[in-house]
Structure formats: C-alpha cells, structure tokens
Amino acid sequence: MRALELLAPSRTAEIGIAAIDCGADAVYIAGPAFGARQAAGNSIEDIACLCEYAYRFGVRIYATVNTLLKPEELPQAQALVKGLEEAGVDALIVQDPAVLSMSDTLIMHASTQCAIRTPEKARGLESLGFGRLVLERELSLEQIRAIREAVNTELEFFVHGALCVCYSGQCYLSEYLTGRSANRGACAQPCRSLYDLEDASGKVLVRNKALLSLKDYQLLNRLEELADAGICSFKIEGRLKGETYVRNVVKAYSEALDALVARHPDLYRRSSFGRVRGGFVPDLNKTFNRGYTELFIDGQRGQWSSMDAPKSMGEYVGTVARLTPDGLVLQPASEGLTLANGDGFAFVNRDGSIIGFRADVCDGFRIRCRRPEELKEGTRLYRNISAAFERQVEAGKPVREIDVKLDLTIKDGALAATALSEDGRQASLSLPAPADMARDPERMLQTIREQLGKRSGHYAFQAPTVQVGGAVPFLPTSALNGLRRDLAAQLDQQSVNALPLYRGVRTPDSSFRLEYDSHGELMRSKYCIRHELGFCPKQGKVHKAEPLFLRNGKERLQLSFDCAVCEMTVKPFTSES
Numbered sequence: 001m002r003a004l005e006l007l008a009p010s011r012t013a014e015i016g017i018a019a020i021d022c023g024a025d026a027v028y029i030a031g032p033a034f035g036a037r038q039a040a041g042n043s044i045e046d047i048a049c050l051c052e053y054a055y056r057f058g059v060r061i062y063a064t065v066n067t068l069l070k071p072e073e074l075p076q077a078q079a080l081v082k083g084l085e086e087a088g089v090d091a092l093i094v095q096d097p098a099v100l101s102m103s104d105t106l107i108m109h110a111s112t113q114c115a116i117r118t119p120e121k122a123r124g125l126e127s128l129g130f131g132r133l134v135l136e137r138e139l140s141l142e143q144i145r146a147i148r149e150a151v152n153t154e155l156e157f158f159v160h161g162a163l164c165v166c167y168s169g170q171c172y173l174s175e176y177l178t179g180r181s182a183n184r185g186a187c188a189q190p191c192r193s194l195y196d197l198e199d200a201s202g203k204v205l206v207r208n209k210a211l212l213s214l215k216d217y218q219l220l221n222r223l224e225e226l227a228d229a230g231i232c233s234f235k236i237e238g239r240l241k242g243e244t245y246v247r248n249v250v251k252a253y254s255e256a257l258d259a260l261v262a263r264h265p266d267l268y269r270r271s272s273f274g275r276v277r278g279g280f281v282p283d284l285n286k287t288f289n290r291g292y293t294e295l296f297i298d299g300q301r302g303q304w305s306s307m308d309a310p311k312s313m314g315e316y317v318g319t320v321a322r323l324t325p326d327g328l329v330l331q332p333a334s335e336g337l338t339l340a341n342g343d344g345f346a347f348v349n350r351d352g353s354i355i356g357f358r359a360d361v362c363d364g365f366r367i368r369c370r371r372p373e374e375l376k377e378g379t380r381l382y383r384n385i386s387a388a389f390e391r392q393v394e395a396g397k398p399v400r401e402i403d404v405k406l407d408l409t410i411k412d413g414a415l416a417a418t419a420l421s422e423d424g425r426q427a428s429l430s431l432p433a434p435a436d437m438a439r440d441p442e443r444m445l446q447t448i449r450e451q452l453g454k455r456s457g458h459y460a461f462q463a464p465t466v467q468v469g470g471a472v473p474f475l476p477t478s479a480l481n482g483l484r485r486d487l488a489a490q491l492d493q494q495s496v497n498a499l500p501l502y503r504g505v506r507t508p509d510s511s512f513r514l515e516y517d518s519h520g521e522l523m524r525s526k527y528c529i530r531h532e533l534g535f536c537p538k539q540g541k542v543h544k545a546e547p548l549f550l551r552n553g554k555e556r557l558q559l560s561f562d563c564a565v566c567e568m569t570v571k572p573f574t575s576e577s
Helices: 013-021 044-054 071-087 097-102 119-127 141-150 173-178 220-229 243-263 387-395 441-452 477-492 529-533
Strands: 002-010 026-030 060-065 091-094 107-110 132-134 154-161 195-198 204-209 216-218 233-236 268-270 275-277 315-324 327-332 344-348 354-363 366-369 380-385 399-411 414-421 426-431 459-461 465-469 523-525 548-552 555-562 567-572
Touching: 002 013, 002 243, 013 026, 013 044, 013 243, 013 399, 026 044, 044 060, 044 071, 060 071, 071 097, 091 097, 119 132, 119 141, 141 154, 141 220, 154 220, 154 243, 220 243, 233 243, 243 268, 243 387, 399 441, 399 477, 414 477, 426 477, 441 465, 441 477, 459 477
Parallel strands: 002 026, 002 233, 002 268, 026 060, 060 091, 091 107, 107 132, 132 154, 154 233, 399 459, 399 465
Antiparallel strands: 154 216, 195 204, 195 548, 275 399, 315 327, 315 380, 327 366, 344 354, 344 380, 354 366, 399 414, 414 426, 523 567, 548 555, 555 567
C-alpha cells in the first residue's frame, strides 16, 4: 500500500499549524536564511514549535534550503542545517549539492529548482543521494511515468498555485533586469510585468500586456492519475500566501485525497494520521488566482496565459450599470449573486493595468466605496476578495483528531480500560471496584459510553465496547472524564508511529554534473507566445517579420523558438543578435 502526502506551504509557523488542522500531511517552511523566498523566513524556535505540533499527527516538516550558495556562505548554511536538525525537521529541500554533505541525519529532497524533467536528470540526482525529486510543473503524465520507471526515489509534483513561466531554477530574467536573483530568493517577478511585442521592423503587434504571465495551476481533479503515474507527494505552491488561502486550498485537496483513498483502500492511504472534522466548505474560486490551467499534464497545449490579468481577478460578478456620487450600481452576472460589506473588486483599465478597490457598504447591488476615477459605466467587474467567505473560513476552523478505539471490561465492579490509537499506540488503566454499585446498571453503562466516547485533547475516543461480568459500578462523571484524560496522557507519552520517509543512497556517477549554465538565455519555457497569440507554425499562421522582441521601457528582449522541442527562449537583445 502506498502512502499519499498532501504537502502544504507555510510562510509562518502559525500558517503551518493551520494547514495541519485542515488536513496537510506535510508542511514546507523556510528557516532564517537560504529559503528561496526572502520574505518568508522563520526562526529556528518557531520551526521547532511547528515540528512539535506536527508530530502529534505524524505530519512531516520539510525546511527549504534551496538557494544557490556562495563559498563564503557555507559555514552559515552548515550552522543553519544543524539548527534545523535540532529543531526536528524531517528533510531539507535542496538546490545546491553542497548541502548534501551537511547532515548525515536529515533526508534530502531535490528542489524543483533543480529543473528535473528527464529520466536522465532524475537518475543523476538520485545518484547524489536525494531521497525525493520535486519534478518540473511542465511535465505530462507520460513524462512522469518515464521518470518513475527510471528511479527508485519518491516523486513530488506541484498540483496547485502560481506558475513560473520558465523552467524552475533556470530563470535569470529578474537578475538581468533588476539585479535581484531568483536563485537567491529575491525574484522581482518580471513575468508579471507589462510588455509590448514587436516584430523585426519595430512594429508593435501587442501593446502593454503581461505577455509572460501564466494562469495558476489547478489539478484537483487529476490526483488519481498522478498517483497512478507514480507521484506520492502532492504539493501546493504558496509560501508567500496568507492563512485564508492556505486553509482553503489545503482543505479542498485534503478532501479530494480522502475521496481517492476511499475509492482505492487497497492501494493507497494518507501518510499522516487524524481526521479533519467540521469547518468551512472550501471553494478554490474564492481565494487568490489568475484563472486556472492544467498546463501540459495531458501532453497538449492550451491557453495558459493570463496576459490580461497578471494579478488575481477573482470571479466575474457583472458590469457597472451606472456610477453614483458615492460609488456604483452593479448589473449582476447571475441571479444568485450576493455582495457583502468589505468585498474586494477589480477591473482592467484601458491601458491594460488592473485596478482594485474595496466596498465600504453593499446594499443589494449598490456599492458604496471610494470609486477609482478610471471606472466607467459598462466596465466588467470581478470580485477578488469575498468578505463573507473570509469570515466563513475564520469562523469555521476545522478540528483535527486522532481516532482512538476503547475497550472496557467490568468484572465484579472493577473496570479495566484499553485504548488503541489509529497509529497503533496503546494505553491501559484500571479502576478497583468502588464501594457503591449502580442502582440502574443499564443507565450507568449508557453514561459510561457517553462520557468515554468524547474528545480529549486532540484524541477522538470512540464510544467503547463494554463487556460486563457481575455488578456494574457507580462511577461519577468526574471519574469517567479523568479516566479518559489519563488514557490520553498515556498516549501522549508515546511517539506517534509515523511512516518512514525514503532515504536516498549515494551511488557516485562521475558522468553526472548538476550545472546551472544558462548558455546566454534569460529563460527557457514550455510556454510560447507565438502559440498563445495564434501564429505558431504548427497552427499554419506564421508572422513573417521575425525575430520577435519584448519591450519594457528601454529594455528589449529577443524571443527565439525551438520548435523541435516546442520551447521558447528569452535572451538579451544585442546588435549581434
């Protein structure tokens, strides 16, 4: 039976705990340095607290040490790895091979920044000793299967969140334009910027569009196919996202994984323990997204671009019917639409920029707000923040509980209790026969079942089975509650029987080198502007005046198209280009 893992992002330890409560089997988080997201660092102490909470449920914690290191930074990185090990993390997510030798205890996962998209690359990384490979997002199911057949390591795959336009770890556009390196955790996100597309003669073909911006990934309905292809860890992007986003996405995917396991109980199980009970109903359309795509999962191209909306637009709600002195009146797009005070709205301005504003008061479809000057009658309006949904998520926090089976034996008034947690821990207690026996044995037994079948801490005790021989003792409610708490305390004293991670084995391969030579390219991408705009040669519509260029202010970038492998590259423009 194969264990399936839902891997959640965590900007902070608090968000990591929220992800666990909503069903995450593992959480990835950055320490104070080298985490590929400069705005998402955490102290070793906070990570230790997250580990302590996670291990109640057998949830794993992975720390990101996935930037490229400078030689002078190696001592600092070594100290960080030691601190993370002492904090209790299970594995490190690594880009730079130098980190591999910094711990004999921690398991190493090859970051998606290693650009793993071929069986040959996967075998090479496996030979270095990685226990898991985080694959490129641009792969098809067929390509994933080929990699699965080539290696023994665990395979992890992104299933939700923002998409980089280029192959991971091989983007130098931010560093070239701004001096901020993506491989050092400081990406300026130039793929979300606005560009003009020019032909060789300087003619502007497309003006002021986010030509390199992609929609967000969403594979909620493809988890079973991914599991069948060999993926064991389903990763959610979003270490810069807030708690509402993480709760919503994690709960949606956790419910989908539970349904998958329920369909195939002989093939799969979840990699951690505890049931998520209650809480809000997730809705992936209610939190940040640029529209969704399944990218190349079927080995086919689609419309991947979000060039008209590089920021979160949300759900289309209607058009501006008329403007008022204190706001506007909306012509709703659907009969069931309701608005709430505090809703956030967005629209695309004439110059292609996205403008947002917040509603102060919503009275039906009359919105009172500080109205942007650019807003006109007839403008299409989107809701990118649903205040009502935000309140539902905050008020409807689910509870995660470890199920405990409880068996009781009563013999001549003495009681013996045995508890078995879902991960296999056992606890037992006994109570001697009290002075008084129950006058109404059946009612007493009912009370015993009710009181012992309750929650204690993070344990959900099931109503016990009771075997009775002789008199039934009279036990006050306080004694029964104390018995349940004492059993829970015994379980807490034992380590959760967490499932082991795969540990890689180093098998030196002198022919393999992990290289980061860009060959003069600023990025290489499966995404193709020619295809997106409808003049790909395979579509039979070729624009003659090539090469094509992206212009952003004074900066001009040249596009090249490698049709043999269906890839696009971006390079600096020079007079020799």
